[in-house]
Amino acid sequence: MWPSRTRTETVTCLACGTERPRDEAREYDKHGDRWDRDDKTFEHLCKSCHRDLCHHPRDELEALLVDLEAGGTDRERFLSRYLQTVEERYGALEESER
Template sequence: MWPARSGTETVTCLACGTECPRDEAREYDKHGDRWDRADKTFEHLCKSCHRELCHHPRDDLEDLLVEIEAGRRDRAGFLASYLTAVEERYGPLEEES
């Protein structure tokens, strides 16, 4: 059994910046393995932002972001690099009609 939390811990949603009580938020683990809790600290999402997420597996996403140096270039450069890398790994992107 987990020990009871004392008081109301407040966390900040990493997507929208809203502060909310911890028990009203969802844990986010950038590695997609929230069950392996050893030596981890989690970021949090408010319930609204969590519902808007794609909940499909994201295998290789972190490696891809590191490879294209996400966070070290402007938005346009990042998006161009991301699309190129995705097409090289998985083939051409097709839009759904």
């Protein structure tokens, strides 16, 4: 039987930690493929945090994180290496105006 559409599901934003009704949030799939729903559990972002995300494709991100040993080194060293590698591969980084 299908769940009732009148039931309000509450989700927690993975970025800021606030709880919101499901219809006030956006699904987040860390693999960037939210349309393939087989055997997936989605995390959620509130609309404000979702707007603040960079929505550029991240096709090579997982491989880059593995190359840089993400999680295997301290944060400061990782971020330094990440910024350097991204600039070498893709050019200078720019901040967008909000």
